[in-house]
Amino acid sequence: MGSLPDEFYRISKLPPYVFAVVNEMKAKLRAAQYDVVDFGMGNPDGATPRPIVSKLAEAARNPKNHRYSVSRGIPNLRHEISKRYARNYGVELDAESEAIVTIGAKDALAHLMFAVIGPGDQVVTPMPCYPIHQWGVIMAEGQAVPLPVTSPAAYLNDLEALYRKSVKPPKLILLNFPHNPTTVCVDLDFFREIIRIARFHGTMVLHDFAYADLCFDGYKAPSILQVEGAKDVAVEIFSMTKSYNMAGWRVGFCLGNPKMIQALARIKSYLDYGNFQPIQIAAIIGLRDCEDEVHKICHLYERRRDLLIDGLNAAGWPVEKPKGSMFVWAPIPEQFRGVGSLDFAKQLLEKALVAVSPGIGFGPAGDGHVRFALIENHHRTRQALRSIKQFLRDYKGA
Numbered sequence: 411m412g413s414l415p416d417e418f419y420r421i422s423k424l425p426p427y428v429f430a431v432v433n434e435m436k437a438k439l440r441a442a443q444y445d446v447v448d449f450g451m452g453n454p455d456g457a458t459p460r461p462i463v464s465k466l467a468e469a470a471r472n473p474k475n476h477r478y479s480v481s482r483g484i485p486n487l488r489h490e491i492s493k494r495y496a497r498n499y500g501v502e503l504d505a506e507s508e509a510i511v512t513i514g515a516k517d518a519l520a521h522l523m524f525a526v527i528g529p530g531d532q533v534v535t536p537m538p539c540y541p542i543h544q545w546g547v548i549m550a551e552g553q554a555v556p557l558p559v560t561s562p563a564a565y566l567n568d569l570e571a572l573y574r575k576s577v578k579p580p581k582l583i584l585l586n587f588p589h590n591p592t593t594v595c596v597d598l599d600f601f602r603e604i605i606r607i608a609r610f611h612g613t614m615v616l617h618d619f620a621y622a623d624l625c626f627d628g629y630k631a632p633s634i635l636q637v638e639g640a641k642d643v644a645v646e647i648f649s650m651t652k653s654y655n656m657a658g659w660r661v662g663f664c665l666g667n668p669k670m671i672q673a674l675a676r677i678k679s680y681l682d683y684g685n686f687q688p689i690q691i692a693a694i695i696g697l698r699d700c701e702d703e704v705h706k707i708c709h710l711y712e713r714r715r716d717l718l719i720d721g722l723n724a725a726g727w728p729v730e731k732p733k734g735s736m737f738v739w740a741p742i743p744e745q746f747r748g749v750g751s752l753d754f755a756k757q758l759l760e761k762a763l764v765a766v767s768p769g770i771g772f773g774p775a776g777d778g779h780v781r782f783a784l785i786e787n788h789h790r791t792r793q794a795l796r797s798i799k800q801f802l803r804d805y806k807g808a
Contacts, residue, residue, distance in 0.1 A: 423548055428771035432755055436765050447794040448765040449782040452736055456655040459703040465695040469688035479684040482675050483511020487690045490697040491663050499633040507668040510675055513685055514660040515620050515649040516542050523550035525673035526614060531581035538776030540590045555580060558775060559592050562600045579611040586618040588631055588734030591772050591781040595733045598632040605637045615644035621735040623653040623704050626712045629733040635666055645670045652736055653704050654696050661685060661693045711736050714784040721795035726802055738782040745805060751777050762801040764794045
């Protein structure tokens with residue numbers, strides 16, 4: 411009698427999930443009644459703005475909204491995201507051919523890779539990176555070509571060098587600014603150079619703009635679609651997850667180049683019927699009426715950033731303040747640099763009851779850092795800072 415294989419083709423390519431080690435430790439500590447302050451996952455803790463929730467409840471009571479929706483997203487929602495881009499970035503989008511609704515940013519990114527990447531196609535990916543940025547390429551049979559994200563200027567130099575050395579140019583450049591996990595931010599001139607290079611070589615560009623609205627100290631993150639000619643080669647993914655505290659709602663968009671949008675639409679037509687329609691109707695209200703809430707959410711993250719980083723610096727852990735994202739990318743304290751990010755994160759969890767994401771989970775280039783997500787309130791953050799200060803003091807004493 412035959413048996414099922416021990417490994418499956420695509421699953422066998424995926425590495426063990428590094429974050430699972432910390433998550434398992436965290437679960438055991440909590441089961442033993444320990445109070446763990448958790449900065450691990452970038453999972454917004456705030457409530458979704460009330461007008462969005464009210465509209466969802468109203469729309470969900472209408473039986474007409476209980477049927478299948480459409481995989482491209484309902485027209486009014488595509489028109490509303492187009493209006494937001496016109497208001498916020500001066501970008502004109504055709505809601506029919508240049509906008510598609512997705513079930514969150516991951517859906518957009520992973521399925522776009524399946525739509526436009528073939529076996530062996532090279533995709534320039536950030537290093538370190540959010541896991542789907544690398545493994546989405548690999549699952550689609552592409553070849554990820556990691557490029558370090560240390561500074562915008564260094565990235566552009568490395569990209570130019572890559573094109574000079576490559577026998578054939580990369581098929582796609584995958585970007586993410588403000589960057590997760592490093593929090594590196596860029597200006598519009600950076601994107602102008604990316605588009606110039608991409609148009610010259612006939613390379614597609616995908617920009618994951620998940621942290622578009624989480625910008626601090628007067629910085630405003632640009633959209634790559636603001637660059638003249640960007641829509642010839644580029645698409646941008648925008649998500650309502652962080653800007654509107656809508657993580658569980660799974661509402662994202664892919665916007666820009668019509669050929670790439672059409673390819674994604676065709677793949678999605680085989681895979682899903684779109685989000686539950688009341689969610690899409692509620693999302694329209696968010697985009698139309700809740701911009702003040704977006705500013706409040708951003709301001710909250712900025713205050714949490716200041717509290718955490720000021721506290722870490724006071725505890726003897728030097729960290730710079732990021733201009734964007736909902737994260738702090740902290741170099742491992744000097745006395746721990748030899749142990750690596752996973753062991754350091756385990757020690758911090760075990761001895762200080764503070765959970766962070768080990769940098770190695772974002773690839774080998776992240777191993778000198780840990781990532782804090784700004785998802786704990788002020789009281790809990792102060793509690794964590796006291797524990798971290800004691801932990802660092804005890805270690806120095808030892």
